[in-house]
Amino acid sequence: MKDTVNQLKEYLIKHDIKPSTIRLKILEYLLNNPIHPTADDIYKSLLDQMPTLSKTSIYNTMDLFAGKGVVKVISLDEKEARYDINTCLHGHFKCHVCERIYDFPISCDIQTPQELEGFAINDIDINFYGICQNCKNKERRIWKWNG
Amino acid sequence: MKDTVNQLKEYLIKHDIKPSTIRLKILEYLLNNPIHPTADDIYKSLLDQMPTLSKTSIYNTMDLFAGKGVVKVISLDEKEARYDINTCLHGHFKCHVCERIYDFPISCDIQTPQELEGFAINDIDINFYGICQNCKNKERRIWKWNG
DNA sequence: CTCATATTTTATAATAATTATAATTTTACA
DNA sequence: TGTAAAATTATAATTATTATAAAATATGAG
Ligand SMILES: [Mn+2]
Ligand SMILES: [Mn+2]
Ligand SMILES: [Zn+2]
Ligand SMILES: [Zn+2]
Numbered sequence: 540m541k542d543t544v545n546q547l548k549e550y551l552i553k554h555d556i557k558p559s560t561i562r563l564k565i566l567e568y569l570l571n572n573p574i575h576p577t578a579d580d581i582y583k584s585l586l587d588q589m590p591t592l593s594k595t596s597i598y599n600t601m602d603l604f605a606g607k608g609v610v611k612v613i614s615l616d617e618k619e620a621r622y623d624i625n626t627c628l629h630g631h632f633k634c635h636v637c638e639r640i641y642d643f644p645i646s647c648d649i650q651t652p653q654e655l656e657g658f659a660i661n662d663i664d665i666n667f668y669g670i671c672q673n674c675k676n677k678e679r680r681i682w683k684w685n686g
Numbered sequence: 687m688k689d690t691v692n693q694l695k696e697y698l699i700k701h702d703i704k705p706s707t708i709r710l711k712i713l714e715y716l717l718n719n720p721i722h723p724t725a726d727d728i729y730k731s732l733l734d735q736m737p738t739l740s741k742t743s744i745y746n747t748m749d750l751f752a753g754k755g756v757v758k759v760i761s762l763d764e765k766e767a768r769y770d771i772n773t774c775l776h777g778h779f780k781c782h783v784c785e786r787i788y789d790f791p792i793s794c795d796i797q798t799p800q801e802l803e804g805f806a807i808n809d810i811d812i813n814f815y816g817i818c819q820n821c822k823n824k825e826r827r828i829w830k831w832n833g
Numbered sequence: 834c835t836c837a838t839a840t841t842t843t844a845t846a847a848t849a850a851t852t853a854t855a856a857t858t859t860t861a862c863a
Numbered sequence: 864t865g866t867a868a869a870a871t872t873a874t875a876a877t878t879a880t881t882a883t884a885a886a887a888t889a890t891g892a893g
Contacts, residue, residue, distance in 0.1 A: 559860090559870065578850080591858095593872045598851070614763055618850065618880080632802055643801040654790040655779055657819035666811040672804035706841065706889090725879080738887095740843045745880070765851080765879065 543567075554607045564589060565600050569610065569624040575631070575640045577619040615640070615666055628663060634671035636678075641671060690714075701754045711736060712747050716757065716771040722778070722787045724766040762787070762813055775810060781818035783825075788818065 547566050548558040556562060564585055569576070572584070578597045585592055601622055604610040610622045615633050625642065632641040645665060651658075670678070694713050695705040703709060711732055716723070719731070725744045732739055748769055751757045757769045762780050772789065779788040792812060798805075817825075 557860095557869080561871075591872075594850095595852090595873080596871055599871080614761060616761055618765070620850085630799070632805060632807075634805075635808075641801070641805075643799040646797070646799055650793070652777070652790040652793055654788070655814065657822065658779060658781075658788075658814075659817040659822060660779075660814050661782075661817070662815040664811070664813040664815075666813075667802065667805075667807050668809040668811075670806040670808070675804065675806060704840080704889095708842075738843075741879095742844080742881090743842055746842080767879085 551609070554609050556603060556607050556609065561589070561592070561596055562600055562603075565597070565604075566609070569622065573624055575613060575621040575623050577621055579619070581622075613640075613664065613666075616668060630665035630667065632667040632669065632671070634674055635668060636670050636674035639671060639673075643667075698756070701756050703750060703754050703756070708736070708739065708743055709747055709750075712744070712751075713756070716769065720771055722760060722768040722770050724768055726766065728769070760787075760811070760813075763815060777812035777814065779814040779816065779818070781821055782815060783817050783821035786818060786820075790814075 544563065547563050547570075551558040551562060551566060565581060568581060568584055574580075576584070578594065578601060581601075582592065582594050582597045601610065601612075601620075604622070605612050608626060610624055611626045613621045613623050613631060615621065615631065616635075621640070628645055630643045630645050632643060633639075634641070645663075651660065691710060694710050694717075698705040698709060698713060712728060715728055715731055721727075723731070725741065725748060728748075729739065729741050729744045748757065748759075748767075751769070752759050755773060757771055758773045760768045760770050760778060762768065762778065763782075768787070775792055777790045777792050779790060780786075781788070792810075798807065
């Protein structure tokens, strides 16, 4: 337990972030819940541990984390921003039935399109939308039930 | 002129949309300005032609167009939605200096990652972010000036 | 054409995520 | 311990979008 906290502290320090209680709690949450949470998800989940927590602190912390490269902000089809503790290049699939967001590896190392020759590419977002296998199976079951 | 309007009308009808004045004007604007405009861009551009135009009409029309497949809503790094009259699969590059959004073709026909085997993929967004060639050249010129 | 009805457009208010500002609390450390 | 800096919070403001209902326009039978 103590060890974990120290690891988290080191992790933040390595990223040039002073480790405060809130920052550690948020980092811990993000590592334990790699579900691409929204600011509100994080807020709600930490509220019982830290009853004085404010939404502004979540936003502040996430901005800080994003700026220091601890999280990547992912902007999908929706109006709320989501935060990904996994900052390595990978794709996202959002199921529009269960709203879950799946990771998938980007297989073929993206080659720069000729059209973007001479452009500096700093960031890549690859987002797929559809229905995940779980939800497809459920739908099929409902089909069967209905005849 | 008359011809063009008729073509636009046919285009809407083909997409199961009753052609009203506003809808035709918006469609015309989108075809003549394939710059991925925001609702506000469209509104401001049409306001002098149609002084009674309301922002709500833009949103209504764009929702209708999106539902009928006339435009694709593209959600980038920003809070405003943008609309693309080109609904074929292609990638977007946003320059964070000039804010311009460039199209580029998706070269290698995206193969479904094994991880998404059994998933139904309905939509794909591929967004690159960085600095476009224009802006890079400008920056270099400023460098030179400053010594 | 004329009236009734459906559709479209508009004005207005509501919602909701995010940001701005300033006050309060906590931390660092002389 | 006292003071300044940093972090956190409360509160208000902003802004894109949606909801609602009123007004304008189009449609179509009689
Ligand atoms: Mn991810
Ligand atoms: Mn495009
Ligand atoms: Zn699902
Ligand atoms: Zn540029």
